[in-house]
Amino acid sequence: AQSVTQLDSQVPVFEEAPVELRCNYSSSVSVYLFWYVQYPNQGLQLLLKYLSGSTLVESINGFEAEFNKSQTSFHLRKPSVHISDTAEYFCAVSVKNTDKLIFGTGTRLQVFP
């Protein structure tokens, strides 16, 4: 069975500071990896995903994540955060041949001015 661990439930950070949200996964088979973002009282939106190829994937709003197979990690980073990045971030995995996602418990990113 697959599982996802997000060790940090909350990450407070000042505006324009760098941030890293950690994600580790466990699986005996190959997986696809995703980061979703949830703004208050809204549904989840895809931020970025890793399927194959380059281990570094980027989103359009400055986030990036790197797939590290040896460490079974898919940490999310941003070099300089904005107030508008305040949200809940979920890491997820899916197993090949299915689109079903298994989510971590989420990390609440709080950006302060």
Added chain:
Amino acid sequence: NAGVMQNPRHLVRRRGQEARLRCSPMKGHSHVYWYRQLPEEGLKFMVYLQKENIIDESGMPKERFSAEFPKEGPSILRIQQVVRGDSAAYFCASSPGGSNSGNTIYFGEGSWLTVV
């Protein structure tokens, strides 16, 4: 192209009543997923359906919960005899499915159930 549509957005039910949550997938999507988000918790998978078939219901509680995705019409998540512990946000998602995997699944805005 409309996204995943869920209704109602907010639903209040008294203990013992039934709750019905509806989900219309994105156009062209034949796979539907239901997730539950309890306060201060992550999203828990409940059930995965294709048209007229339940593919994976490993996350569904054994009693009172059921889901369907008929040939025509939206997917329905039904909760009978609701209890306060059922209060949560219920999210529906859809994907095109098929032989390709790693598809992005798209989420609706959620249905917030409050049991009083």
